[in-house]
Each structure stands twice: as C-alpha cells, then as structure tokens.
Amino acid sequence: MVTRTLWNGVRQTVSQGARDAAIGGRSGLVLWMAVLLLGSWTVAASAPPKLKVDSSPLATDTRAATSFSPIVKKVAPSVVNIYSTKTVRQNPGLAPFFDDPFFRQFFGVPFESIPRERRERSLGSGVIVTEDGYILTNAHVVDGADEIKVALADDKTVYEAKVVGADPHTDVAVIKVEGRKFPAITVTDSDLVEVGDVVLAIGNPFGVGQTVTMGIVSAKGRAGMGIVDYEDFIQTDASINPGNSGGALVDAAGRLVGINQSIISRSGGNQGIGFSIPINLARYVMERLVTDGKVTRGYLGVLVQPVTPELAKEFNLPDNSGALIGEVTKDSPAEDAGLKEGDVIIQFNGRKVTDSRHLRLMASQTAPGTKVQVKFLRDGKEQQTTVKLGELPEGGLAKADTRPGGLRRSPQPDVLDGVTVDDLDARTRRQFNLPAQLQGAVVVEVDPASAAAAAGLRAGDVILEINRQRVTNADEAVRLSEQVKGNRVLLRVWSQGGSRFLVVEAKPARR
Numbered sequence: 001m002v003t004r005t006l007w008n009g010v011r012q013t014v015s016q017g018a019r020d021a022a023i024g025g026r027s028g029l030v031l032w033m034a035v036l037l038l039g040s041w042t043v044a045a046s047a048p049p050k051l052k053v054d055s056s057p058l059a060t061d062t063r064a065a066t067s068f069s070p071i072v073k074k075v076a077p078s079v080v081n082i083y084s085t086k087t088v089r090q091n092p093g094l095a096p097f098f099d100d101p102f103f104r105q106f107f108g109v110p111f112e113s114i115p116r117e118r119r120e121r122s123l124g125s126g127v128i129v130t131e132d133g134y135i136l137t138n139a140h141v142v143d144g145a146d147e148i149k150v151a152l153a154d155d156k157t158v159y160e161a162k163v164v165g166a167d168p169h170t171d172v173a174v175i176k177v178e179g180r181k182f183p184a185i186t187v188t189d190s191d192l193v194e195v196g197d198v199v200l201a202i203g204n205p206f207g208v209g210q211t212v213t214m215g216i217v218s219a220k221g222r223a224g225m226g227i228v229d230y231e232d233f234i235q236t237d238a239s240i241n242p243g244n245s246g247g248a249l250v251d252a253a254g255r256l257v258g259i260n261q262s263i264i265s266r267s268g269g270n271q272g273i274g275f276s277i278p279i280n281l282a283r284y285v286m287e288r289l290v291t292d293g294k295v296t297r298g299y300l301g302v303l304v305q306p307v308t309p310e311l312a313k314e315f316n317l318p319d320n321s322g323a324l325i326g327e328v329t330k331d332s333p334a335e336d337a338g339l340k341e342g343d344v345i346i347q348f349n350g351r352k353v354t355d356s357r358h359l360r361l362m363a364s365q366t367a368p369g370t371k372v373q374v375k376f377l378r379d380g381k382e383q384q385t386t387v388k389l390g391e392l393p394e395g396g397l398a399k400a401d402t403r404p405g406g407l408r409r410s411p412q413p414d415v416l417d418g419v420t421v422d423d424l425d426a427r428t429r430r431q432f433n434l435p436a437q438l439q440g441a442v443v444v445e446v447d448p449a450s451a452a453a454a455a456g457l458r459a460g461d462v463i464l465e466i467n468r469q470r471v472t473n474a475d476e477a478v479r480l481s482e483q484v485k486g487n488r489v490l491l492r493v494w495s496q497g498g499s500r501f502l503v504v505e506a507k508p509a510r511r
Contacts, residue, residue, distance in 0.1 A: 047290075047291070048287045048290055048291050049129065049130045049132075049134045049286065049287070049290055050130055050131075050132075051129055051130060051184070051187050051283070052184055052185070052186040052187065053186070053187055053188070054186050054187075054188050054253070054255055055188055055189040055192065056188075057192055058192075058197065058251060058252060058253060065252070068200060068212075068214065068252075071200065071250070071252065071253070071254040072200070072202075072212050074254045075185055075200075075202065075248065075250050075254045075256075076153050076202060076210060076212070077152070077153045077183035078127055078128045078129075078153075078183050078184060078185035078248065078256075079125060079126070079127055079128075079153060079185075079202045079203065079210060079247055079248050080125065080126045080127070080128060080135060080150050080151060080152055080153065081123070081124075081125060081126075081150070081151040081155065081204045081210070082123070082124045082125060082126045082135075082137055082141055082142070082148060082149070082150055082151075082161070082175070082246060083121065083122075083123060083148070083149045083150075083151065084121070084122050084124070084141065084142050084145035084147065084148045084149075085121050085122075085145060085146055085147045085148075086122075086143075086144045086145045086146050086147075087146055122141065122145075123204065123207050123242075123243045124137060124138065124141030124142075124204075124243065124245045124246045124247075125137065125141075125202075125203035125204050125243065125244055125245060125246040125247030125248075125260070126141070126150065126175065126246045126247070127185055127246070127247065127248045127256060127259065128182050128183060128184050128185060129184055129185060129187065129256070129286070130182070130184050131180065131181055131182050131184045132179075132180060132182070133159075133176050133177040133178060133179050133180075133182050134164070134174060134175075134176050134286070134290070135150065135161065135174070135175045135176065135177065136172065136173075136174060136246070136259055136282055136286060137173050137174075137175060137245075137246030137259070138171050138172070138173060138245045138246040138259065138261055138277075139166040139167060139168050139170075139171045139172060139173040140171060140245065141173065141245055141246045142163055142166060142173050142175060143166070145163070147160075148160070148161040148162070148163065148175060149161065150175070150177050153210055155209065155210075159177035159178070159179070160177070161175040161176060161177045162175065162176055163175050164176050164289055164290060165289030165290070165293060165294070165295075166289075167285045167288075167289065167295045168228070168229075169228060169229040169230050169295070170228055170229070170230045170277065170281060170282070170285050170295075171227070171228045171261055171277065172259065172277060172281070172282045172285040172286065173246075174285075174286050174289050174290060185248065185250075185254075185255075185256045186254065186255045186256065187255060187256045187279050187283065188251065188253075188255035188256065188257060188279070189280065190234065190257045190258060190278035190279045190280045190281075191278075191280060193217055193220065193234060193251065193257050193278075194217065194220075195216075195217050195218065195219060195220060196216055196217060197216060197217045197251060197252070198214065198215075198216055198251070198252045199214070199215060199216060199217055199236055199238055199249050199250065199251055199252075199257065199258075200212055200213065200214050200238065200248075200249070200250050201213045201214075201215070201236065201238040201239065201240055201244060201247060201248070201249050201260055201274070201276075202247050202248045202250065203240070203243060203244035203245070203246070203247025203248070203260060204243045204244070204247070205239075205240075205241035205242060205243040205244050206241060206242055206243050207243055208243075211244075213238045213239035213240075214238055215236050215237040215238030215239070215272075216236065216237060216238075217234060217235070217236055218235040218236055218237050218272075218273075219234075219235040220234055220235070221233075221354075221357075221358070222234075222235045222275060223357045224357070225264075225275070227261070227262055227275070230281070230360075230361060230364055231357075232277075232278055232281055232357075232361050233261070233275035233276060233277065233278075234249065234257065234258045234275070234276045234277075234278055235273065235274065235275055236249065236274050236275075236276060237272040237273070237274070238274065239272075239274070240260050240262075240263050240274035240275075240276075241263070244260045245260060245261060245262070246259060246260065247259070247260045248260070249276040256279050257276070257278070257279055258276030258277055258278055258279055258282075259276060259277045259279065259282050260274065260275075260276050261275050261276055261277050262274070262275050263275070280365075281361075281365065284365045296367065296368055296391055296392070297363070297364040297365070297368070297391070297392040298363045298364060298365070298366035298367060298368055298370065298389035298390075298391070298392065299332070299333065299363070299368065299389055299390040299391055299392040299393075300332070300333055300334050300359075300363045300387065300389060300390075301328065301329040301332020301333050301334040301335060301390065302325045302326075302327065302328055302329065302332070302334045302339065302345075303325070303326045303327035303328075303329075303498040303499060303500065304323040304324060304325055304326065304345070304356040304359055304360070305323070305324050305326050305356055305500050305501065306320075306323075306324070306355050306356050307320045307321065307322050307323070307324050307344060307355070308320065308503070310488075310503035310505065311324060311490075311501060311503055313503075314488070314490045314501075314503055315342065315344060315377070315380070316379070316380035317344060317377060317380070321346065321352070321353070321354055321355065322344040322345055322346040322353055322354075322355070322376075322377065323344065323345045323353050323355060323356040323358070323359040323360075324342075324343075324344050324356070324501060325339060325340070325341055325342065325343045325344070325345065325376075326341060326492065326498065326499045326500035326501055327341060327498050327499040327500070328340060328341060332390065333387050333388055333389055333390045334387060336387075336388075337374065337385045337386060337387040337388075338385050339374070339376065339385065339387070340378070341465075341492060341499070342378070342468065342492075342501070343376045343377065343378050344376055344377040344378075345359055345374055345375070345376045346375050346376060346377060346382070347373075347374065347375035347376075348362050348363070348372060348374055349362065349366060349370075349372040349373060349374075350373065363389065364392070366389055367389075368389055368390055368391035368392075369388065369389065369391075370388070370389050371386055371387070371388045371389075372386070372387055372389060373385075373386055374386070374387050415451060415452075415481075415484055415486075415487055415488065415489045415504050415505070415506045416450075416451075416452055416481050416484070416489065416504065417447070417450055417451070417452075417506070418446060418447025418449065418450030418451075418452060418453065419443060419445070419446055419447070419450065419452045419457065420443070420444050420445035420446075421441040421442060421443055421444065421463065421474045421477050421478075422441070422442050422444045422474055423441070423442070423473050423474045423475075424438060424439065424440065424441070424442050424462070424473070428442050428444070432459075432460040433460075434460075434462065434494075438462055438494060439464075439472055440462040440463050440464045440471050440472065440473075440477075440494065441462065441463045441471050441473060441474040441476070441477035442460070442461075442462050442463075442474075443457060443458065443459055443460065443461045443462070443463065443493075444459055445459055446458060446459055451504050451505060451506040452504050455502045455503060455504045455505070456502055457491070457493065457502060457504065458495065460495075461493045461494065461495045462493060462494040462495075463477055463491055463492075463493055464492045464493060464494055464499055465490075465491065465492035466480040466481060466484070466489060466490075466491060467480065467483075467484065467489060467490050468490065468492075487505060487506045488503060488504070488505045488506075489503075489504050489505075490502075490503055491503075491504060
C-alpha cells in the first residue's frame with residue numbers, strides 16, 4: 001500500500017480495484033396535519049372539467065373596501081364541508097389470531113370482545129369548481145375514506161361523493177357529486193397574485209360551520225417545508241385552522257387563487273402562517289386526474305441544484321438565478337438534447353428559471369411529449385436547445401438537490417487539507433454501498449475542522465471532477481489536486497445517489 005499527500009496534507013490510500021463508469025440517480029417542521037401517502041383512485045373520464053376562468057389583473061388603484069360581504073355572498077355557496085369516514089383495523093399484529101377458532105376458544109369471551117375495527121371520522125372543506133359537480137380538496141382529507149359526504153353551504157343539502165383521483169405528491173384530490181347547476185367558483189391565474197394582495201379564506205374550521213377570514217398574501221413560492229413533494233405554496237396570514245383544509249383562498253374579486261392546505265403552529269391553532277396550493281398547480285393535477293386517471297409529469301432527466309454565490313463565481317455567472325445541472329441521466333431527454341453537467345438552465349419553455357425548485361415545478365407541470373425550448377449558460381455563454389420531455393416514472397419524483405452549497409471558512413491554508421481518498425474497488429464499494437460501475441476517487445475520511453467538511457464533503461462521497469477535469473481514480477485525484485491554484489477548488493461529487501457541485505474554499509493563513 002502506498003500513502004501520498006493530496007494537496008499539502010491530504011492522505012491517500014491507493015489499492016487496485018474495479019474502475020467502471022456510470023451515474024446513479026437520487027430521488028421539519030411540526031404541522032397540525034401531516035400529509036399521508038395514499039394509493040391512487042381512478043374513475044374513467046373522457047373530457048377535462050369545464051371551469052369558469054377569469055385571468056384579468058386586479059385593479060390596484062381602487063380604495064380599500066369597507067365590506068367584503070358582496071364577495072362572500074358570491075363565493076360562499078361554492079365552498080362545501082366534507083365529512084369522510086374510514087375503517088381502521090385495531091391491533092393489526094393480532095389480526096391472524098382473531099380469526100383462529102383455537103385461539104378464540106382458548107381465550108374465551110374477553111379475547112373475543114376486543115374490538116377488531118373502529119370507525120374514524122374526519123372533517124375538511126372543498127371547493128366546487130364545475131357546474132356538473134367536480135370538487136377540489138386536499139388528498140389527506142379523503143385519504144382511505146370508505147364514505148364521503150359533501151354538505152353545501154346551507155349545511156342542509158348533503159350529497160354522497162366519490163373520489164375521482166388523489167395525488168399525494170401535491171396533496172390535491174378531486175371528488176365528484178352527481179347533479180347539475182352547482183354553484184361553481186370562478187378561478188384565476190395564481191401566477192398573477194402579488195404579495196400584499198388581500199385574500200379571504202373560506203372553510204369549516206373546527207366544525208363550527210362555514211367561516212370567512214381575511215388577510216393578505218404574505219409570500220409566494222414557499223417551498224422546502226417538507227409537507228409534500230411538489231411545494232409552491234401561497235403563504236397568507238388569513239386564519240386557517242383545522243377543518244379549513246381543502247377550502248378556498250380567494251382574491252378581492254372573489255376568484256379562486258388557492259386551495260388551503262396547512263399551517264405552521266406551535267399551539268395547533270392559527271398563528272398567522274398558513275399555506276395554500278396555487279390554483280394553477282391544483283388545476284393541472286385535476287385535469288390529469290379527470291382525463292387520464294393519473295397525474296403524468298414531464299421528465300427532463302437532470303439532477304439540479306441551487307446556484308450559490310460561490311458557484312456563480314466559479315461558473316462565471318452574472319447572478320445567482322437559474323438551476324445548475326449536477327448530473328444528466330443517461331439516455332434521458334436532457335442528454336438527447338445535448339445538456340451537460342455544469343450547464344445552468346436560465347429559461348424553460350419561454351419562462352425564466354429562478355432556481356432549481358422552480359425548474360422542477362415547471363417540468364412537472366408540462367405534459368410528457370411536449371417540445372420545450374431551454375436556454376442555458378455554458379462556460380458563461382448563453383445557448384439554446386429543444387428538449388422533448390419524457391414521462392416521469394410513476395411513483396418517482398423529479399430530481400432536485402436543495403442542499404445548501406454555502407460553507408464556512410477554515411483556518412487551514414490548503415483547500416483540500418483533511419481529505420483522505422482511496423480507489424474504488426470491491427472493498428470500498430461494499431464499505432460505502434457504492435454502485436458497481438461508479439468511477440472516481442472515494443472519500444474515506446474528512447477532517448471535521450476542514451474547509452472540505454464545511455463545504456459538505458463527507459466520507460462515502462465520490463469525487464468525480466476537480467475543477468471540471470474528470471477523476472477516474474485516487475492517483476488522478478492527487479495529480480489534479482496538486483494543480484489547484486489559489487484557495488478555491490470546484491468539485492463534482494457523487495453523494496447519496498446523485499452528483500452535485502461543491503465549492504471548497506480555504507481561508508488564507510494569518511501572518
């Protein structure tokens with residue numbers, strides 16, 4: 001065994017091993033309701049629902065209203081109460097013994113009297129969006145329900161409803177009641193909503209009956225909350241409480257802008273931080289569920305990450321916007337279109353890409369098979385290509401790496417000081433559970449006080465590139481590290497099933 005130094009102090013253990021090339025894929029807060037994963041119910045349908053749509057902008061130069069009663073009278077009939085019931089199996093671990101005659105006889109009446117099932121009832125809200133009875137609500141409101149009843153705003157007219165479909169990745173569900181001329185709400189373009197706009201939340205909190213609260217749009221595009229897989233929430237301080245889930249968030253013109261979903265609260269009640277699913281996202285999910293019986297999402301085939309100030313500097317970017325490609329999936333639409341690792345996507349289908357989350361959302365809401373124009377930066381120069389989106393595999397998620405790329409400075413003067421690497425062989429692959437065909441230099445040890453550790457490099461990561469040059473083994477990692485000039489280095493590493501870029505920066509030594 002040979003021991004060397006990687007850039008003035010990084011030890012390397014070199015051993016012979018397999019060196020095959022491949023890239024793998026990679027797929028908080030306490031809230032008063034957790035989104036439950038559920039199966040997909042489907043009901044055949046042939047045409048998308050017919051909505052009332054008004055996308056005209058709100059007038060912003062009008063005087064503040066002294067009463068919203070005309071708006072409430074207009075939209076309240078469209079908001080319904082949803083009562084769902086489901087059967088829950090008691091003591092599932094003992095279920096086989098309940099049905100065994102020997103055990104029933106042996107234990108007698110006390111054992112026999114233990115309840116095997118119980119009925120759970122839950123309360124939520126929904127919004128009528130078509131005159132023929134389609135209703136939008138949250139997936140967790142109807143999750144696993146055996147029976148669903150919908151009460152209109154008068155709380156006297158009650159219908160039985162069936163689930164058309166549910167998408168746990170967005171927490172959107174569509175249910176339907178039979179009939180005609182239901183009071184359908186008018187929807188608008190939620191992209192036009194602005195922070196500061198007045199909004200009303202309508203629902204049935206705590207089961208007290210239909211209630212209206214007022215607030216403003218506190219923020220847009222809230223994500224990273226860990227509530228659902230695809231997050232693009234409208235945040236509002238309009239009071240949202242248990243039972244409001246699935247209810248309406250409407251603008252000052254009475255148009256539906258969102259479906260109320262959850263709150264952040266330490267007490268369980270409203271504390272002014274509520275989240276609603278934008279109607280544009282809910283509408284896309286609804287149309288897919290009604291027409292296709294499932295939600296199909298566009299698939300680009302890239303692992304993207306946010307552009308940090310450090311990465312923007314390394315890639316010669318004008319600002320921190322866009323989505324940096326850390327990995328391109330083999331045989332994917334992105335690879336076919338010529339996209340590469342290190343490209344920064346700045347525009348997707350004519351719309352500006354603000355960050356990696358935004359790109360992920362836009363791709364997911366574009367139908368598979370659609371040809372989209374993608375603008376990107378490569379080596380600081382703008383280029384364009386056409387990508388024909390594939391279909392995201394059922395049950396899969398669009399890949400995104402939202403881990404921060406920021407780092408703290410280390411007192412060590414050498415950029416990669418404190419990092420120990422080894423060749424990828426059978427032993428190290430078993431030790432770190434690495435794919436058989438992954439190629440690079442595996443990190444076996446990282447000094448916790450090093451700049452590399454501060455940047456996010458961990459034992460088990462595989463270094464794929466150093467300053468945009470490919471690494472095939474540990475010897476090559478040593479050689480490339482010795483060529484690093486200055487106190488910064490750009491790494492591309494494979495970690496936890498996917499690759500991403502890291503900027504490691506060491507603070508110059510004090511004199």
